Amino acid sequence: MNNSVLAQIIRSDDTYMPLISLIIYLILWSDINRQEMMLLIYLVISIVFTAVTNVMSFYKMNNLALYHFYTLFETAFLSYYIIKQTANKVNLRWYILGVGVFFVFWLVNIFMWEPLNVYNSNTSCLSYLIVVACCMYYMLQLAKSDKILSFQKQPSFWIVSAFFVFSAASVLVFAVYRYYISLNMLEEAKSVYRIIHLAIVTKFIMLSVGLLCYKRQSSQQLLLL
Incomplete structure (x- = not known):
């Protein structure tokens, strides 16, 4: 295995970490509330998206258009999921209004500032801020x-x-990253961006812990019986 392939595998933590969480989900299938079906869908889509974008990156193909559409999906999906976790019911009128405003900004960003062949840092940062607010x-x-x-x-x-941890960390990383880029400090920018990998690992470890809590709850219920 050559060094480039090994490096790509190491950088693919955004694929194998959600895969680990998905495996835990499937193992604990009978213990997990059906309301978590949205989380299952999120994990599957995340794995497919990151696998495709990583393969495209390995073969030097521009995959940035996919990030634009994934950000739109993630904003709408996670905001709904988190609000539902909070209140078990989502005010659809306010939800559609909020997602609609984000969609308009998403379109404006593509046509005016960051086209589909450029990374969507503007909409990504706004998306993370929305998720942080919901959390x-x-x-x-x-x-x-x-x-x-x-x-x-x-x-x-x-x-x-x-x-929350992943989104908050991502906002901070993007802010520092763009600051270094503005000063043409490319090496420093790359070093800061590596923190994203730590945030990804932390995110899916915490997701896995949350799923394991369902097993604990199920065991406690059996003991009470």
């Missing part, structure tokens, strides 16, 4: 409920926290 709303509502007394046992706490 903070979840945390606020959790703090007001009785579940706060056993938050570390709540699957939703770990899952939402995974998205």
Whole structure:
């Protein structure tokens, strides 16, 4: 195995980490609430997307258009999922309005600032900020409920926290990255961007912990019986 292939495998943590979470999900299938079907869909789509983009990158093909569309999907999908975790019910009118505003910005960004052959840093940053806001709303509502007394046992706490940690880290990394790029400090920019790999690993470890919490809940229920 040559060094370029090995390096590509190491950088493919955005593919094998969600795959690990997916395997855990399937192993615990009978213990996981059916409301987490959205998380299953998210993991499958994430694996397919990152596998395709990594293969395209390996063969020097421009894959940046896919990132534009994935950002649109992730914003709409995760905001709905997290709000549903918070209230079990989503106000569709406000949700459609919010996603609609983001969609308009997404289109404007493509036609005016970052076309499909350029990485969509503007919409990515806004997307991460939206996810962070949704996660903070979840945390606020959790703090007001009785579940706060056993938050570390709540699957939703770990899952939402995974998205929060990754999104918050990504916003900071993009901000510093663009600052270094503006100063033409390319090596420093590349070094900072490597933090994303740590954020990816952390995200899916926390997602996996959240899924394992369902196994713990199922075991406790059996003991009570």
